Amino acid sequence: MDRSRIIVTAVVLALLGAIVPIAAMFHLSWTQAVQNEYERLHQFASRAIARADMSLDEANDALRQIDRFSGIPCSAEHIARMRQLTINTRTIEEMGYFENGLLKCSSWGPTEGRVARSRPDFITSDGIAVTARMQPVMSAGHSLMALQFKHHNALLDPVRFADVVVDPGVQLALTTKTGILLGTLNGPDPARVEKIIAGPEEGIDDGLLFATARGTGWIAVATEPESQILDSVRRQQLLLLPLGAFIAAFIIGMVVWLSRRRLSPLGELQIAVRKREFIVHYQPIVDLKTGRCVGAEALVRWKRPDGSLARPDLFIPLAEESGLITAITDQVIALVVFDLNSLLVADRSIHIAINLSAADVGTERVLPIIAKALQHTGIQPQQIWLEATERGFVDIEAARSALARARELGHAVAIDDFGTGYSSLSHLEGLPLDALKIDKAFIDTISTNSATSSVTPHIIDMAKTLKLTIVAEGVETQAQADYLVERGVEYGQGWLFAKPMPAAEFIAYCRRAEIRPPGGR
Numbered sequence: 001m002d003r004s005r006i007i008v009t010a011v012v013l014a015l016l017g018a019i020v021p022i023a024a025m026f027h028l029s030w031t032q033a034v035q036n037e038y039e040r041l042h043q044f045a046s047r048a049i050a051r052a053d054m055s056l057d058e059a060n061d062a063l064r065q066i067d068r069f070s071g072i073p074c075s076a077e078h079i080a081r082m083r084q085l086t087i088n089t090r091t092i093e094e095m096g097y098f099e100n101g102l103l104k105c106s107s108w109g110p111t112e113g114r115v116a117r118s119r120p121d122f123i124t125s126d127g128i129a130v131t132a133r134m135q136p137v138m139s140a141g142h143s144l145m146a147l148q149f150k151h152h153n154a155l156l157d158p159v160r161f162a163d164v165v166v167d168p169g170v171q172l173a174l175t176t177k178t179g180i181l182l183g184t185l186n187g188p189d190p191a192r193v194e195k196i197i198a199g200p201e202e203g204i205d206d207g208l209l210f211a212t213a214r215g216t217g218w219i220a221v222a223t224e225p226e227s228q229i230l231d232s233v234r235r236q237q238l239l240l241l242p243l244g245a246f247i248a249a250f251i252i253g254m255v256v257w258l259s260r261r262r263l264s265p266l267g268e269l270q271i272a273v274r275k276r277e278f279i280v281h282y283q284p285i286v287d288l289k290t291g292r293c294v295g296a297e298a299l300v301r302w303k304r305p306d307g308s309l310a311r312p313d314l315f316i317p318l319a320e321e322s323g324l325i326t327a328i329t330d331q332v333i334a335l336v337v338f339d340l341n342s343l344l345v346a347d348r349s350i351h352i353a354i355n356l357s358a359a360d361v362g363t364e365r366v367l368p369i370i371a372k373a374l375q376h377t378g379i380q381p382q383q384i385w386l387e388a389t390e391r392g393f394v395d396i397e398a399a400r401s402a403l404a405r406a407r408e409l410g411h412a413v414a415i416d417d418f419g420t421g422y423s424s425l426s427h428l429e430g431l432p433l434d435a436l437k438i439d440k441a442f443i444d445t446i447s448t449n450s451a452t453s454s455v456t457p458h459i460i461d462m463a464k465t466l467k468l469t470i471v472a473e474g475v476e477t478q479a480q481a482d483y484l485v486e487r488g489v490e491y492g493q494g495w496l497f498a499k500p501m502p503a504a505e506f507i508a509y510c511r512r513a514e515i516r517p518p519g520g521r
């Protein structure tokens with residue numbers, strides 16, 4: 001992912017990270033407040049059911065007591081007993097005695113009218129027949145509920161059924177199972193109540209929050225306008241919004257941290273290694289006398305997603321510091337084999353020099369990787385040179401043993417950038433080397449009168465004494481090439497001959513160089 005995409009993704013994620021938790025907390029505070037309200041309304045409805053059950057139990061009890069009366073029906077004693085029960089039972093307004101379906105007397109005395117038994121709406125499990133609404137003889141205009149057991153009935157005021165205390169703004173209704181409205185509190189709309197009892201246990205119906213409770217014989221409905229819960233929502237928000245803000249801040253922090261990590265040079269390099277964004281350019285190494293191409297140095301390039309090429313000095317130090325260099329070396333090895341397999345098999349005199357990192361000089365890690373890469377390719381180990389810089393010789397013993405092992409396997413080992421570090425002749429003498437590359441800094445001094453110009457012939461002589469093949473790096477002028485030929489330096493590498501180039505160009509260059517005059521460009 002390139003920088004702009006990372007930034008866009010980070011901004012989108014940060015926005016989502018800010019909006020989603022806060023929106024979620026808004027939603028949660030609303031649903032939490034609604035849930036709390038349902039519970040409260042449930043409590044009111046359940047209390048109404050319990051109150052209705054209690055009233056029914058009381059009336060039931062009174063009816064069974066009067067049923068046990070064994071004296072003469074409608075005698076003064078019977079009427080007195082009914083009156084006594086009426087007075088002592090809070091819910092009962094009046095009691096009556098029926099014979100042949102007609103009211104013969106009530107707690108008020110004998111009756112003269114021909115009042116028939118009311119038709120029951122339902123019968124309870126205890127055998128009490130309930131008529132939800134009937135017009136009593138004595139209290140005209142106010143309908144009562146009639147409970148009948150055998151010959152007696154009891155008239156109850158249904159208002160007592162819903163006789164519970166509710167919070168202001170809450171409406172309560174008690175109905176029979178068949179939907180007959182028995183009692184109400186704070187004036188609920190009967191049509192709404194009818195609609196609600198036909199539906200789910202709780203919910204919101206056109207701006208009205210409701211919860212129902214169902215008893216054995218009754219249904220209680222508690223309702224309240226949706227706007228009533230706004231205070232409760234605000235209370236919940238006060239609790240939940242800081243949590244939402246904290247989560248949002250945490251997510252934004254994480255997004256910023258992660259994107260900064262990904263945008264950091266190390267983060268980018270890690271992605272480049274993972275996505276194998278490296279390519280190799282090859283800088284020809286030529287025979288200074290004949291101009292023939294004898295090989296090339298493999299020089300890594302980082303091909304960024306935007307197509308630009310990053311030079312190694314911009315990322316190799318970071319790669320070495322972070323340890324990513326080993327993965328880069330492995331990719332370079334694989335790329336060399338992939339790019340130049342045919343050329344190296346077709347011309348055995350050509351070699352490719354691969355740069356080892358300082359970390360790899362002291363271990364044999366890279367050797368089996370090269371061996372594996374060469375397997376089944378036909379490329380010979382002699383065609384792969386390994387270049388070690390002086391920085392890799394910190395642990396000289398480890399370096400010595402790893403380089404010796406590389407030579408045993410057939411590779412040639414060259415010391416790179418010679419003269420720029422702390423290597424001395426004594427160091428060189430003890431190292432298993434095949435070639436020495438003279439650093440550009442010394443080649444630059446050729447034909448100048450600088451103080452270091454006198455060092456170059458010494459390095460050449462020293463290499464010769466040690467019987468090392470000499471490669472001059474950074475040859476830019478014909479005068480430098482002539483000087484080096486004169487001094488017996490075999491090989492040269494530099495802009496005079498060619499700059500580092502892609503594999504296809506290098507292959508073409510090698511073919512052309514076969515017919516090129518010495519030192520020609």
Ligand SMILES: Nc1nc2c(ncn2[C@@H]2O[C@@H]3COP(=O)(O)O[C@H]4[C@@H](O)[C@H](n5cnc6c(=O)[nH]c(N)nc65)O[C@@H]4COP(=O)(O)O[C@H]3[C@H]2O)c(=O)[nH]1
Binds near residue numbers: 298299300325
């Ligand atoms: N001005 C001038 N420059 C010339 C001339 N001839 C060659 N050069 C440059 O000198 C560098 C030679 O490579 P080096 O000394 O191994 O120095 C290399 C090497 O130490 C390191 N490097 C490159 N590829 C790899 C790799 O695959 N692995 C490791 N570990 N290091 C690498 O990066 C360094 C820089 O590589 P490059 O930027 O490709 O720079 C190359 C090359 O382009 C010339 O005539 N004039």
